[in-house]
Amino acid sequence: MTNLAQYIEFMQSARWLLTVSLVLFQSTVCKRIMEKLGQADMVHAERQVVCISQDSFYRELSPQEKIRAEKGMFNFDHPDAFNNDLILQTLKDILAGNKCEIPVYDYVTNSRVDNQLITIYPADVVLLEGILVFYFPEIRELFHMKLFVDTDSDTRLARRVPRDIKNRGRDLDQVLNQYMNFVKPAFEEFCSPTKKYADVIIPRGADNTVGIDLIVHHIRDLLHRSGTSKCSVRSSRCSSSCSGTLSR
Numbered sequence: 001m002t003n004l005a006q007y008i009e010f011m012q013s014a015r016w017l018l019t020v021s022l023v024l025f026q027s028t029v030c031k032r033i034m035e036k037l038g039q040a041d042m043v044h045a046e047r048q049v050v051c052i053s054q055d056s057f058y059r060e061l062s063p064q065e066k067i068r069a070e071k072g073m074f075n076f077d078h079p080d081a082f083n084n085d086l087i088l089q090t091l092k093d094i095l096a097g098n099k100c101e102i103p104v105y106d107y108v109t110n111s112r113v114d115n116q117l118i119t120i121y122p123a124d125v126v127l128l129e130g131i132l133v134f135y136f137p138e139i140r141e142l143f144h145m146k147l148f149v150d151t152d153s154d155t156r157l158a159r160r161v162p163r164d165i166k167n168r169g170r171d172l173d174q175v176l177n178q179y180m181n182f183v184k185p186a187f188e189e190f191c192s193p194t195k196k197y198a199d200v201i202i203p204r205g206a207d208n209t210v211g212i213d214l215i216v217h218h219i220r221d222l223l224h225r226s227g228t229s230k231c232s233v234r235s236s237r238c239s240s241s242c243s244g245t246l247s248r
Helices: 004-013 024-038 065-071 084-096 155-168 174-196 209-226
Strands: 017-023 049-053 099-107 109-120 124-129 144-150 200-202
Touching: 017 024, 017 084, 024 049, 024 144, 024 209, 049 155, 065 200, 084 099, 084 124, 144 209, 155 174
Parallel strands: 017 124, 017 144, 049 124, 144 200
Antiparallel strands: 099 109
16 A cells, blocks of 8 residues: 555455354354344345355255265265355455355255355455365465354254254254264364464353454454445444354
């Protein structure tokens, strides 16, 4: 930047990608961030904060893989389970200020919902939540800030069991087998090592209200410095972008 006017112009046009890598229930953390920023109840097209889940980018399974998935024998926590080219292109479109559309994923059928897409409007800050967003260098390098929100293994399993049984059509044996055969090993091999890429590590997940408040404060500061393209910043409103690593 050669002068103050150019710097101000840059800051006012900037879009920020903040990643929050969460071991479990990252959607809860992002939901609380959105609520504290006053964004959760806003019309999508007017939001300064956009929240995107990496789960939306699970790739389509082959017929053989679908059979394995129905039996709980497909590894959804492996890097190859995602359409990473689509994630990368979507993030680039967002940074360019373009409107884009992303798939809607159905955990019960292990597939994308036909003829249904989520429209993502240009926003000042983007939250990308998912299980392996720090794993892929090309994707990782797009983020302006990376947060790893950690949770101990006992808590992860205790929360996973009722979630998968209630919301994803699994039975107890299937959940436990999938956890021991895929989720836990994948966490140790692919997720945990990416903690080294985090700018900030926040323990205790959604229970860490102090950590969440710090994220919200940082996002408010970004919005204040960059200005707002959709609405004015108030003490109770701001936007953020966050990406996470939630075990599926």
